[in-house]
Amino acid sequence: MNFELTKEQQMIKEMVREFAEKEIEPNAAKWDETACFPVEIFKKMGELGILGIPFPEQYGGAGGDTISYAIAVEEIGRACGGTGLSYAAAVSLGASPIYYFGTEEQKQQWLVPMAKGETLGAFGLTEPNAGSDAGGTRTKAVLDGDEYIINGEKCWITNAGYARQVIITAVTGKDGRGKNIISAIIVPTDASGFTIRCNYDKMGVRASNTCELVLENVRVPKENVLGDPTKGFKQFLYTLDGGRISIAALAVGIAQAAFEKALKYAKERTQFGQSISKFQAIQFKLADMAMEIELARNMVYKAAWLKDQGKPFTKEASFAKLFASETGFRVCNQAIQIHGGYGYMKEYGVERHLRDIKLMEIGEGTSEIQRLVIARQLGC
Numbered sequence: 001m002n003f004e005l006t007k008e009q010q011m012i013k014e015m016v017r018e019f020a021e022k023e024i025e026p027n028a029a030k031w032d033e034t035a036c037f038p039v040e041i042f043k044k045m046g047e048l049g050i051l052g053i054p055f056p057e058q059y060g061g062a063g064g065d066t067i068s069y070a071i072a073v074e075e076i077g078r079a080c081g082g083t084g085l086s087y088a089a090a091v092s093l094g095a096s097p098i099y100y101f102g103t104e105e106q107k108q109q110w111l112v113p114m115a116k117g118e119t120l121g122a123f124g125l126t127e128p129n130a131g132s133d134a135g136g137t138r139t140k141a142v143l144d145g146d147e148y149i150i151n152g153e154k155c156w157i158t159n160a161g162y163a164r165q166v167i168i169t170a171v172t173g174k175d176g177r178g179k180n181i182i183s184a185i186i187v188p189t190d191a192s193g194f195t196i197r198c199n200y201d202k203m204g205v206r207a208s209n210t211c212e213l214v215l216e217n218v219r220v221p222k223e224n225v226l227g228d229p230t231k232g233f234k235q236f237l238y239t240l241d242g243g244r245i246s247i248a249a250l251a252v253g254i255a256q257a258a259f260e261k262a263l264k265y266a267k268e269r270t271q272f273g274q275s276i277s278k279f280q281a282i283q284f285k286l287a288d289m290a291m292e293i294e295l296a297r298n299m300v301y302k303a304a305w306l307k308d309q310g311k312p313f314t315k316e317a318s319f320a321k322l323f324a325s326e327t328g329f330r331v332c333n334q335a336i337q338i339h340g341g342y343g344y345m346k347e348y349g350v351e352r353h354l355r356d357i358k359l360m361e362i363g364e365g366t367s368e369i370q371r372l373v374i375a376r377q378l379g380c
């Protein structure tokens, strides 16, 4: 693996950073305060091709690799954690499953507009009683002639309030051993009987749209089933492996923002007659923060590179997600510590990073679940 970014990856980094610093970062505190989803920013990101980075040009994408996509997530997350989460979910959860498992017709109908940034998609797996245990899904889809009739409830679904469609996981039958068969079905958000409520009052990532979904006798054509209807469980495990790379990249971006603020502040703040950056206690914190962020970033790149090579990447995606989110939380916490009392004030913007990054230890598989995945990969 080459640790130097390619020319294309470097160009994407510079382009997204410039956009994020100009259009996103100056508004991040306001969006956090008002819990406002920046829909206009998503339109602009679509025009710049940022929403289609990892998809081939034939499907409206930019033909970039997973490392380029991870770089884009990091740069957007560095500017605003909530916007970063919605971006990562739009690409990894809304669009990618259709790219991985969809038929040609589904790709043309649903993926192309998403890759071009004309529409957004969402992925509805979690339910009030099925979180880490996603196999415990209770939403049901029953085949009735040429249509599935879907009934159930989903919670905390990112971007659903702005999505054209949500990929819903639902039980569609039982296998030979009596276990539930889970399928993934593309459900248009304007389908009759589909209610989407976006009333959650979140601790962080407040610029991200998060919704509760209720499906009451929602009918969709049976062609909307994604890929092999008996493989829905395997499909979402693969989708989440990819999504974990993006959550890790987002954690790196948020941690980087907190670190940069802490370094700047440490050089400016004077106590006992000198800059606090001259105290070894502060220097050691900053050294650890810089080192751990760099290590987490390298773990993200490695997992992304393995994915691009078509090699197994489940373990490395979990390594990256677990390490980057836990490291990122420590970094954001230390960034507040370095700011002292000012860090506790909203005005300095570091407390937002801590609130935002906490979600990285929960979403797309909690830290406990990452350790289970890794242990399983180790053959335990």
Ligand SMILES: Cc1cc2nc3c(=O)[nH]c(=O)nc-3n(C[C@H](O)[C@H](O)[C@H](O)COP(=O)(O)OP(=O)(O)OC[C@H]3O[C@@H](n4cnc5c(N)ncnc54)[C@H](O)[C@@H]3O)c2cc1C
Pocket (backbone or CB within 6 Å): 089, 093, 122, 123, 124, 125, 126, 130, 131, 132, 133, 155, 156, 157, 158, 159, 202, 205, 210, 359, 362, 363, 364, 365, 366, 367, 368, 369, 372
């Ligand atoms: C802002 C936000 C956005 C989200 N976006 C989406 C989305 O777009 N789509 C979607 O489908 N979901 C989404 N989620 C849901 C998210 O993926 C779940 O919250 C997460 O998977 C954990 O599920 P849970 O919250 O039900 O926790 P639970 O599974 O109830 O876990 C509670 C605690 O028990 C621990 N635990 C559970 N099982 C085990 C075990 N076997 N061993 C050890 N510990 C265990 C967990 O680690 C955790 O600490 C989102 C959540 C949030 C908060």
